[in-house]
Amino acid sequence: MRKFFGIASAVTALTFALTACGSTGTAETTAGAAGRASISEALKVGASPVPHAEILKFVKDKLAAKEGLNLEIVEFTDYVQPNVQLDDGQIGADFFQHKPYLDDFNASKGTKLSFVQPVHLEPLGLYSKKITDIAALARNATVALPNDATNLGRALKLLADNGLVTLKAGAGTAATERDVTANPKNLKFQLLEAAQLPRSLDDVDAAVVNGNYAIEAGLKPAENALVLEKAQGNPYANGLVVATGKEQDPRVVKLAKLLVSPEVKQFIERTYKGAVIPAS
Missing domain, CATH: 3.40.190.10 (Periplasmic binding protein-like II)
Structure with missing residues (x-):
């Protein structure tokens, strides 16, 4: 009887171990799938029509597909709603403002938004x-x-x-x-x-x-x-902004990289002829 009990216990333990391993594998697979889904999911980016949305459209049409990035551009004609909707989670990023404006907005509105990447300067x-x-x-x-x-x-x-x-x-x-x-x-x-x-x-x-x-x-x-306004030493470069904690979203990382790519710099210089200047 004791021998049978010992065998049964060993089988139970082995079954539990296999189940646990199976659960871990499933969790890792699910997490991996979720990560892939996150990358392929459309990133909604709020932007002023000119030049921000135009720059994003260039990225979407010419560069994003190669990086597996799906962009959805949402245009705004003011400087308040993009940040409000970003803070509410209605959009995943915005591109219209410089860091001093963002810092003031966070302080006055209680939002938690982070500046990710400077892209260009629009001289006042x-x-x-x-x-x-x-x-x-x-x-x-x-x-x-x-x-x-x-x-x-x-x-x-x-x-x-x-x-x-x-x-x-x-x-x-x-x-x-x-x-x-x-x-x-x-x-x-x-x-x-x-x-x-x-x-x-x-x-x-x-x-x-x-x-x-x-x-x-x-x-x-x-x-x-x-x-x-002069560009040299100017702190007012416009850039990509996300909700704090979302800086490493793989879609955001890819978009930030594309926005300062040589292709985008060339597009800005050719299109705006000094009215908009690449930040770097």
């Missing part, structure tokens, strides 16, 4: 339909500026770099009108949503316009801007 420019030289900007002229925190600071720095205003020492990217310590021409500032700035040119003396919105409006930054 001062435009006007009334004058063709910055020296002709009249006293008491009205200048429209973007109303979001980081782009406002960036716009004021552009004015300061060109002698129109002086900013308080250390004001940095968070500068506001309150940081203007000297305004020789007594310029009046009108703060507007960035997307509205090109349309404001009929109503103001000049406007500082973000590069993507300038291009959408048919403006040519290299030709039409009274003054243009």
Whole structure:
């Protein structure tokens, strides 16, 4: 009886061991399958129409298939909803903003989004339909500026770099009108949503316009801007952003690599002719 019990126990133990091994193998197979499914699943990327969505479309049409990457491009015409939907999980990444804007958005909205890869710079420019030289900007002229925190600071720095205003020492990217310590021409500032700035040119003396919105409006930054932001040492490169913790999603890793590929750099240089500049 004891001998039979010992044999039965050994069989039971062997069965348990085989079952456990089988379970582990199944789990690993399932995990592997899930990983493959994740790679093949479409990555929804929110983007401003120009140039971000155009760059993504080039990647989708010319490069993504070779990498097994399935891109779905979702266009947005503002700077808020892409981050809101990314934080909510409605999209898997976005491509429209620079890191100072993202940092401010995270701080003010409580979102947890991470900057993955800088891709290009869109030089901010001062435009006007009334004058063709910055020296002709009249006293008491009205200048429209973007109303979001980081782009406002960036716009004021552009004015300061060109002698129109002086900013308080250390004001940095968070500068506001309150940081203007000297305004020789007594310029009046009108703060507007960035997307509205090109349309404001009929109503103001000049406007500082973000590069993507300038291009959408048919403006040519290299030709039409009274003054243009310099690329050297500029922290405002636009890049790929994901929800924190998703940086190593294999789809995101592949997209980040493609966005700084030689093919994309060449596309940016040929298409935008200095209005958009590769970040590296």
